[in-house]
Amino acid sequence: MTSVPKFSKDFxxxxxxTLIVSFCSIIYELVYSQALTVLYGGTVxxxxxxxxxxxxxxxxxxxxxxxxxxxxxxxxxxxxxxLLSLIGPLGLVAIFLLGGAGLWAxxxxxxxxxxxxxxxxxxVGVLSGIEIPLLxxxxxxxxxxxxxxxxxxxxxxxxxxxxxYSLVLYPKLGLVATALWVGFLNFLSTVITVVWRMRExxxxxxxxxxxxxxxxxxxxxxxxxxxxxxxxYRETQIRSELLSHDPDILSVRVTEAFSTPYQDVTLYETVSxxxxxxxxxxxxxxxxxxxxTYMIYHSGLxxxxxxxxxxxxxxxxxxxxxxxxxxxYLL
Numbered sequence: 001m002t003s004v005p006k007f008s009k010d011f012x013x014x015x016x017x018t019l020i021v022s023f024c025s026i027i028y029e030l031v032y033s034q035a036l037t038v039l040y041g042g043t044v045x046x047x048x049x050x051x052x053x054x055x056x057x058x059x060x061x062x063x064x065x066x067x068x069x070x071x072x073x074x075x076x077x078x079x080x081x082x083l084l085s086l087i088g089p090l091g092l093v094a095i096f097l098l099g100g101a102g103l104w105a106x107x108x109x110x111x112x113x114x115x116x117x118x119x120x121x122x123x124v125g126v127l128s129g130i131e132i133p134l135l136x137x138x139x140x141x142x143x144x145x146x147x148x149x150x151x152x153x154x155x156x157x158x159x160x161x162x163x164x165y166s167l168v169l170y171p172k173l174g175l176v177a178t179a180l181w182v183g184f185l186n187f188l189s190t191v192i193t194v195v196w197r198m199r200e201x202x203x204x205x206x207x208x209x210x211x212x213x214x215x216x217x218x219x220x221x222x223x224x225x226x227x228x229x230x231x232x233y234r235e236t237q238i239r240s241e242l243l244s245h246d247p248d249i250l251s252v253r254v255t256e257a258f259s260t261p262y263q264d265v266t267l268y269e270t271v272s273x274x275x276x277x278x279x280x281x282x283x284x285x286x287x288x289x290x291x292x293t294y295m296i297y298h299s300g301l302x303x304x305x306x307x308x309x310x311x312x313x314x315x316x317x318x319x320x321x322x323x324x325x326x327x328x329y330l331l
Contacts, residue, residue, distance in 0.1 A: 024161070064126070081187060
């Protein structure tokens with residue numbers, strides 16, 4: 001009769017923690033991939049480069065832990081997760097600031113900015129590579145042989161992260177809120193471990209509580225952060241495009257920017273040298289319609305097909321009329 005193996009509370013805690021940290025790490029990288037796709041285009045290239053850099057940096061992080069010995073593994077793990085939970089969301093902010101600040105405007109090559117935009121991928125990868133060796137080091141001496149189980153849970157957590165990100169987090173929350181929530185979960189799981197395993201470290205617990213409060217405040221303003229970052233990037237992008245094609249435009253200002261489960265929406269206004277103001281709608285980095293052009297654009301789409309219809313009971317099918325202007329003009 002085969003006996004069922006018994007797992008200690010320590011092993012169960014480390015197993016749950018492994019699932020959570022691997023879940024969080026892969027989502028950071030997916031968030032970066034999407035942000036870089038928005039900035040530079042080329043979805044396949046951006047995701048491929050991100051995954052490649054993440055894998056190599058995981059190896060670097062793992063090598064780092066094997067090359068050095070730590071006096072207190074749990075304290076080092078706390079610092080590692082603190083850095084990871086901060087760098088994860090801040091890395092996304094850095095990517096958008098680099099893309100929205102127009103730093104390459106005066107440069108002959110975008111290579112420096114492109115390189116800097118990928119540094120958060122490497123930082124998260126190295127810190128994530130440190131996690132598994134540290135978690136195994138937290139096991140009791142009699143459970144060190146369970147490394148393969150911890151490694152297997154690490155892969156499971158990564159798989160769950162990819163599924164939850166694509167089906168729930170990104171469609172429902174957007175990039176910035178997703179990064180903040182994942183960072184909060186990342187650090188919260190670490191705090192639970194510290195409280196459970198280190199009863200004498202009052203200062204560490206106090207620092208953990210203050211950081212969690214800061215995270216909760218950031219989560220409360222997550223939508224505002226997202227609108228601000230997206231608006232800043234869009235404004236720089238739209239300004240550079242318009243000023244290069246229309247010398248009469250004096251200024252560009254984004255009035256509202258937000259994301260839906262289907263697209264990024266930006267409303268902006270331009271001021272010409274003659275003082276006229278034009279309001280425009282931009283969807284996914286492409287200007288769809290402006291006050292000054294929508295009648296010309298949509299009257300052609302509606303009037304020409306209407307020339308062939310004379311009956312009173314007209315039935316019309318509008319394909320791709322998501323902005324509703326064609327339907328309004330048709331009516």
